[in-house]
Amino acid sequence: MDMQNIEKISLIDKDKLSEEFYFASLIEEAFHNHLLLGTEIETLQLKCLELLAEKTERFTDGESSSVPVEVAENIYKSNLYTIGLYLKSLSCPDDAVTILKQVPLSELYVRGRKQIETKLKIAKHLHIVVMKNIIETDQYAYRSTVIGGIKGFFKLYNADFGAHEIHITVDYPLCNKIDQLVGIEFIIKYLESVYYENMFCNCFSSDFIHHLLCGYDLGYRDLVFNLFEQVLTCAIGCTLLRKTALDLTITAIQVEQIYTLFSDKSKEEVEIIILATSHTLMKDLALTSLSLQTYLETAMHTIASNIYHAIKIDKLNRVFVSPNYPEANSHIHFSFGEKMDNDKYRHLIEEIIQCRYLSDKIAMIKREIKSLADLEDLFLDAELTSEETKVVLKELEVVEIAALAKQHFYRETESIDLDGKVIAFRLCLNDYIHSLSQEKQSAIAKAISMMNNNVES
Amino acid sequence: MAFELMNFNSSLIQKQAVNEIVKCNDYTAHFGLTLTQPQAIELVETRSFSLKETGRIEFGGGVIDKIIKAFCDSSYITMENYTETLHELIEMFYYYKNETLDLMSDDVLIEFMNTAFNGVCQGSLDLLSGRELATMARNLRFGHQPDYAEDDVLDEDEIEDEDEDGYAEH
Numbered sequence: 001m002d003m004q005n006i007e008k009i010s011l012i013d014k015d016k017l018s019e020e021f022y023f024a025s026l027i028e029e030a031f032h033n034h035l036l037l038g039t040e041i042e043t044l045q046l047k048c049l050e051l052l053a054e055k056t057e058r059f060t061d062g063e064s065s066s067v068p069v070e071v072a073e074n075i076y077k078s079n080l081y082t083i084g085l086y087l088k089s090l091s092c093p094d095d096a097v098t099i100l101k102q103v104p105l106s107e108l109y110v111r112g113r114k115q116i117e118t119k120l121k122i123a124k125h126l127h128i129v130v131m132k133n134i135i136e137t138d139q140y141a142y143r144s145t146v147i148g149g150i151k152g153f154f155k156l157y158n159a160d161f162g163a164h165e166i167h168i169t170v171d172y173p174l175c176n177k178i179d180q181l182v183g184i185e186f187i188i189k190y191l192e193s194v195y196y197e198n199m200f201c202n203c204f205s206s207d208f209i210h211h212l213l214c215g216y217d218l219g220y221r222d223l224v225f226n227l228f229e230q231v232l233t234c235a236i237g238c239t240l241l242r243k244t245a246l247d248l249t250i251t252a253i254q255v256e257q258i259y260t261l262f263s264d265k266s267k268e269e270v271e272i273i274i275l276a277t278s279h280t281l282m283k284d285l286a287l288t289s290l291s292l293q294t295y296l297e298t299a300m301h302t303i304a305s306n307i308y309h310a311i312k313i314d315k316l317n318r319v320f321v322s323p324n325y326p327e328a329n330s331h332i333h334f335s336f337g338e339k340m341d342n343d344k345y346r347h348l349i350e351e352i353i354q355c356r357y358l359s360d361k362i363a364m365i366k367r368e369i370k371s372l373a374d375l376e377d378l379f380l381d382a383e384l385t386s387e388e389t390k391v392v393l394k395e396l397e398v399v400e401i402a403a404l405a406k407q408h409f410y411r412e413t414e415s416i417d418l419d420g421k422v423i424a425f426r427l428c429l430n431d432y433i434h435s436l437s438q439e440k441q442s443a444i445a446k447a448i449s450m451m452n453n454n455v456e457s
Numbered sequence: 458m459a460f461e462l463m464n465f466n467s468s469l470i471q472k473q474a475v476n477e478i479v480k481c482n483d484y485t486a487h488f489g490l491t492l493t494q495p496q497a498i499e500l501v502e503t504r505s506f507s508l509k510e511t512g513r514i515e516f517g518g519g520v521i522d523k524i525i526k527a528f529c530d531s532s533y534i535t536m537e538n539y540t541e542t543l544h545e546l547i548e549m550f551y552y553y554k555n556e557t558l559d560l561m562s563d564d565v566l567i568e569f570m571n572t573a574f575n576g577v578c579q580g581s582l583d584l585l586s587g588r589e590l591a592t593m594a595r596n597l598r599f600g601h602q603p604d605y606a607e608d609d610v611l612d613e614d615e616i617e618d619e620d621e622d623g624y625a626e627h
Binding site for chain 2: 049052053056057060063064065066067068069070072
C-alpha cells in the first residue's frame with residue numbers, strides 16, 4: 001500500500017468549500033459539522049472587525065475615523081481573502097479550523113499576506129515565461145491582455161487593501177474557463193493556462209495558424225475569441241482524418257467526412273472519440289508534459305460539445321474551419337522603373353525611326369530598353385505603326401500589359417483633350433487587349449484591379 | 458451563518474463611544490458644559506444614524522469627542538444649546554465627509570467647522586452648513602483650495618480689465 005496516497009479523513013467536505021470565499025465557507029461548514037460553536041464564531045467576527053479597524057486606519061493614514069461602507073467592505077473582503085489563502089494552503093480543512101481556533105487572526109493574516117507575496121513572485125515569473133512562448137499573432141485581444149493587461153495587473157494590484165481584486169478586465173478568453181478564483185490566484189491560473197495554450201500552439205507554424213484564423217474570420221485580429229481552441233479543434237479534425245495536423249488544413253470535403261463520422265453519435269460517444277483522438281494527437285506532436293496533457297484533456301469537453309452541437313444544427317463547417325489565404329488576393333505593387341539618359345534615349349529613338357525592318361526595331365528595343373517607363377515613352381515617340389506596336393506588346397508579360405493599360409485606359413470621352421500620339425497608342429493597346437484570348441483578358445483585368453493606385457510611374 | 462460585514466454586532470463599539478464622550482466632561486467642565494450618560498447615548502445614536510444615512514462606517518470611539526473638545530470653548534455654546542448643537546455638528550460632519558469626497562482629514566474638517574462657526578457664521582449652524590461648508594465642499598470637488606472664493610477672482614479680473622481699458626486712470 002502506498003502510504004503517501006492516504007488522505008486524512010476530514011469532517012468538512014473540501015468540495016463544499018468555495019474557492020473564492022474560502023474563509024467564510026470554511027466557517028460555515030465548520031459550524032454545520034459542529035467543529036465551531038456559535039460563540040466561537042462571534043469571537044471570530046469581533047476579531048475580524050478589529051483587524052478591519054486596524055487596516056482601515058492604515059488605509060486612511062489615521063486621518064479619518066470613518067470610511068464609506070464600500071471602502072470598508074472591500075478592505076474586509078481583502079482581509080478574509082488573505083486569511084483564506086493561508087487556510088486553503090493547509091492540507092485538510094479540519095486542520096484549518098483547528099489553526100483558526102489556536103492562532104490569532106492577525107497572525108493568520110500575516111501568514112496569508114506572506115503567501116500573497118510569494119504568489120506575486122510566482123505570477124511575475126510565469127508572465128516572463130509566457131512572454132517567451134507567446135504566440136506570433138496579431139489578434140489584438142490576445143496581445144493586449146497577455147502583454148499589456150497582465151503588466152497592468154502588476155502595477156495596480158494592491159495586496160494590502162484589495163488582495164481579492166484583479167483590476168484588469170482580462171478580455172482574452174481561455175479555452176478552459178477559470179471559475180471562482182479571484183485576485184492573485186486567478187492571475188496565476190490564467191497565466192498557467194495561457195502558457196499551456198501557447199505551448200500547444202507553438203507546435204504549429206504561425207503562418208498556418210494565421211491562415212486557419214483567416215478561415216475563421218478575415219477580421220480575426222479584431223475579434224475576441226480563443227486562438228488555442230481553433231487550433232486545437234483543427235488539429236483534432238486532422239487527426240480524425242488520419243492526416244498530419246501540422247499544416248492545420250481541413251477542406252470542405254473533409255468536413256463532410258467528419259460529419260459522417262459523428263452524425264449518428266451521442267454526446268458521450270462524441271466525447272469518447274474526441275478524447276481518444278486527443279491522445280493520438282499528443283503522441284503525434286510528442287507532447288510529453290503531463291500538465292499540458294491534463295489541460296488538453298479538459299479542453300476536449302469543450303471541443304466535443306462544440307462538435308456535437310454543430311452537427312445537430314448542421315454547422316460543422318463553423319467548428320472545423322478551412323484555412324483562407326487572403327494574400328492570394330493581395331495587391332500588386334508595380335513600378336515603371338527608372339528612365340534612361342536623355343541623350344541615349346534620343347539617339348535610340350532616331351535609330352528606330354530610321355530603321356527599315358521590324359525585326360531590327362524589336363532587337364534594338366529588347367537590347368536597349370530596360371524599363372517600362374522608357375518603353376511607354378518609346379510607344380509615343382518612335383513613330384511605330386499600329387501593327388508594329390502590337391508586335392512589341394506581344395513581347396510583354398500580362399502584368400506589364402496591365403500596368404500600361406492602367407496608365408492608358410482608353411475612354412472616348414477623355415480622348416478629346418489628349419495628344420494624337422497618346423490617343424493612337426491607347427487605341428492600339430485597347431485593340432491588342434481585345435484581340436487576346438478571354439483567359440488572358442481576364443488575367444489582365446484581374447491584375448489591373450489588384451494594382452489599384454499602386455502603379456508608380 | 459453568513460459572514461458579512463454588516464452583520465456585526467456593534468453594541469461594543471457603541472459602549473466604547475459613550476464612555477469616551479462621558480470622559481470628555483472632565484475637560485468641558487472648565488467651560489461649564491457637561492453631558493449626562495443618556496445624552497451621550499443619544500449622541501452616539503445620532504452618530505449611528507448619520508453614518509447609516511451617509512453610507513459610512515466608523516471604528517472605535519469616532520470623532521464625537523474631537524468635536525466636543527473643539528467646540529466646547531465657543532462663546533456661542535451654552536448648556537441650553539450644547540447637546541442640540543452637538544447633534545447638528547455630528548450630522549453635518551459625516552455629511553460633509555462624503556461631500557468633500559474624503560479629501561479632508563477629520564481634524565482639518567473639524568478645524569474648518571470650528572473656525573467658521575465662531576467666525577463668519579457667528580454661531581449660526583444654518584450658515585455653517587448651508588453656506589460655509591457647502592462652498593468649501595464644492596471648492597474641493599472642483600479641485601480648488603477649501604477657502605477659494607469665486608468672487609475674489611472675479612474682482613481681480615475686473616480690476617485687471619479696468620487697468621487694460623484705462624478706466625482706472627479716469
